[in-house]
């Protein structure tokens with residue numbers, strides 16, 4: 001639902017145009033701060049998935065089983081390789097794998113190592129301690145075929161601890177390949193988000209609402225500074 005992929009933090013601007021854009025983005029973040037928005041924490045914890053909670057299908061066991069997506073990467077070439085999770089069908093289905101992690105965090109993103117049929121992730125849900133799923137990312141996965149890709153997906157820091165991630169995949173993305181995942185990382189802040197000094201008029205659980213609102217504000221700010 002919320003894809004701020006690579007758009008949150010401005011790089012340091014060197015040219016006048018970049019300076020102008022950088023200032024508009026900083027103004028945007030400053031205004032968000034006025035309304036209680038906290039930028040993602042800097043001290044991110046990265047960790048690999050260590051348990052399978054659920055999955056839609058797996059090609060076989062142990063080769064291409066769902067648990068092949070756990071732990072550190074062990075698939076170092078692009079192709080149909082047994083150390084990555086592959087769903088049973090080659091094409092024609094929407095699949096998922098749900099995994100847990102050693103330590104819950106206020107998650108801000110995931111690194112999904114795609115090793116065959118790359119570019120197939122279309123949705124990610126974050127699971128709270130009761131396994132309630134909240135969609136945190138939808139969009140277009142730009143991972144290219146030909147080599148393993150560590151695809152990075154980011155979202156606004158979740159208001160509650162994330163215990164697991166549900167990764168949705170489309171087996172029709174590449175009709176000549178299985179869509180395979182070698183490893184899944186989650187990153188985020190183990191500590192609770194720091195509240196701002198100004199009370200927020202927006203509910204914490206409504207970060208999606210806040211960002212929907214912020215897009216309009218960003219368009220206004222861009223219009224003012226461009």
Ligand SMILES: [Ca+2]
Nearest residue numbers: 090171174177
């Ligand atoms: Ca396929």
Ligand SMILES: [Ca+2]
Nearest residue numbers: 068074083182
């Ligand atoms: Ca693996």
